[in-house]
Amino acid sequence: MNAERLARFIVIALAIGLPFIAVIGSPDAQAIEIHGSVSETGGWAPADLTATAGRPIRLRLTSDDVMHGFAVGQSDAPAVDVKPGEVTELTLTFDQPGKYVFYCTRWCGLNHWRMRGTIQVEGQATAASDEPPLYVKLGLDIDAAHPAGVLPALRPSAARGAKLGVTIPAEFSSLDDYRPRSPVETWGAFRGASFTRGLSDQDVWDLVAVDWRSHTTPEAMQVGARLYAENCAACHGESGAGDGVMAAAIENQSHLDHAAKPVADFSDPVSMLGAKPAALQGKIVRGGMGTNMPYWGPIFTEAQTWALVDYLFAFQFEMEDEP
């Protein structure tokens, strides 16, 4: 081989062959590569996956812009971080067929909550299908306003209520009574009952707080607090006052053909003491149609949703004695 031919061979081998081999060489052809980017530039791609129940699927997750997180709704699997330009590998196995939602778990931008995708899992179902949520069974109009006509003078306190030494009769305190009834309705029911005779209106409000505390647990409150901080606080604010870092921007978004409703203020007793737990759960599950409230039904388990509802009332009720 003369020098010129050798040089040409080297040119072809190095300058063309090397990049070509590097480009076509893929580390894992079986894995599905999912690229994440903020919703404004496309969200997850691909966003619709298919799988078969009982068979693992391998995912290779990468972010094309900022830090994202990946989790599958109604799943115990922990969220994983999806870092810009890096690849996170993940294997998922679904026991049950159905349509699962995967979503971003990091506040990546204004429309973070829109960054979702689905995994359609085919196969034979072995478990009973889910029941409809309580607000559907009750036929509640969860979009209707629910102002409380009566308000407490002080923030109701379960600790003060417990000190009254009053036992709330079982017919007033079952879970079936609690969830369809707003606090102000519970207050009305308590006020008209004989066990509150001689108590002040504020005392009765404190008993309403006792009733709320009796239907939750410290563990559920912890779960609710975590979910709130991770998913709600950006808009609703740490104090629940609707003043989260994203609130102003999200209210000014122009994709709605009408003025967006303000972000709900959980610190407002007029609204919250008139809200039925079942209606709040419905809002969380379904989302606020015509508002910017995302739907969390495919993401939170039912227990998580109720834990979150329990936590929302903590913006109105004191659970323990104030220090």
Add this chain to the structure above:
Amino acid sequence: MTLTSPRTRRFDLTRLPLVKPLLRSRWPQFLVTVIALSGFLFAIITGLAGTPVGSRNFGIVFVWIAWWALLMLIAVPLLGRGWCSICPIPVPGEWLQRGAVLKPNGRGWGLARRWPRRLRNIWLQNASFALVALFSAVVLTQPAATGIVLAAFLFIAVGASLIFERRAFCRYLCPVGGFIGLYSQIAPIEVRVKDISICAAHTEKTCYIGDAEGYGCPWQSFPGGLAKNTYCGACMECLRTCPHDNIAINLRPFGDDLIKPIGRRLDEAFKAFIMLGSAVAYSAVMLGTWGDLKSAAYAVGSGEWFAYAIAFLAFIFGVLPGAFLLAIVAGQRLSGSTAKTKSTFIHMAYALVPLGLAAWIAFSLSFVFTNLSYLWPALSDPLGRGWNLLGAAHAQWTPYLTQAMPMLQAIVLLGGLLWSSATARRIAGERLSARAAMRQSLPVAGFCLIVTAGLLGLLIG
């Protein structure tokens, strides 16, 4: 040490063992160039098809951090146009033009037209640099933009080689080549003839025409007439074609070309302003704390970007040369010089070359060492596919030399200020008495002082 020419303080490196055979042989240069071409093509591919995350993209990191560091901190200050001698951009077109990869080997392709006479200057290079600079905030951060720009360079270089003779792209179009040429006047190395009388007697002029051993000067320079590095691409063709062994690769004092009172031109003078002004603008946009400025530079096509573009162009083509002109006029008044203002302006502008290079080195020190740690994951996973070739795919961003950086930058900038001031005095002294030269150069030194103070403020705070 052997002095090889009438010029003093020079040492011909070709006298060292192995140097001349290594430089005359095409293989070392060819292999390095092919490796560079491979990296260049890979940078285009990764820019267009790799991860869109700039800090993890091989194209962005390789070109704008690794190559830039190599170029501005080492190659240009020490080797002048050393990079041009192995630059991969023109070689595909050049190979097609020559019909050969190595030695002359028959007939190549192309029209071999002469470059238009009116464009035989570096105004197009000035414009091409300013054009790229306008989009630099995007090009330096968006891999696709980097891929497109690099591919465009390659495409234009191939086109230029197929239409025009020799390296028209390098000589008249390349935005990088323009400033390398300007700053190569500082480098302590040069390609020159040993004895000009030998060239004068050599009627064949194989260094310019070419022969069986090599090509005529690709840069369209006659080695016998070389007085400055500006238009010598250090390609070594003249070393191969000179039958009289009359080519030297000299080590010389830094900045030797700047004090030669010949070949000074307005287009090169403006290159000095463009580069100095761009260093200031880049420092403000990329290292400054003004979010609105950064956003405007990034929002290509928006009203804010147009405002930024106008301000940038006005600064490098208007404000800076205008302020310098005032300094020249003031110097003339002080010194009583009767020289033409335009001529003095052009000559004295070369005094800005050391400060300009110092500004780019100071900017690059901060830019490069802040971002150098991005190189390790980009090399480990060049396509963003989850590879870990070097075990550094998950290396965290770590800025280097953060403690020493302000001191380094201050030393470089103050060194550039002193060097420019001294050069201004020497240039003024070419036509004036020592006392008048001092007075002519004082306002220029003041101009340099203001620019240096501005850069110190931007880079060090």
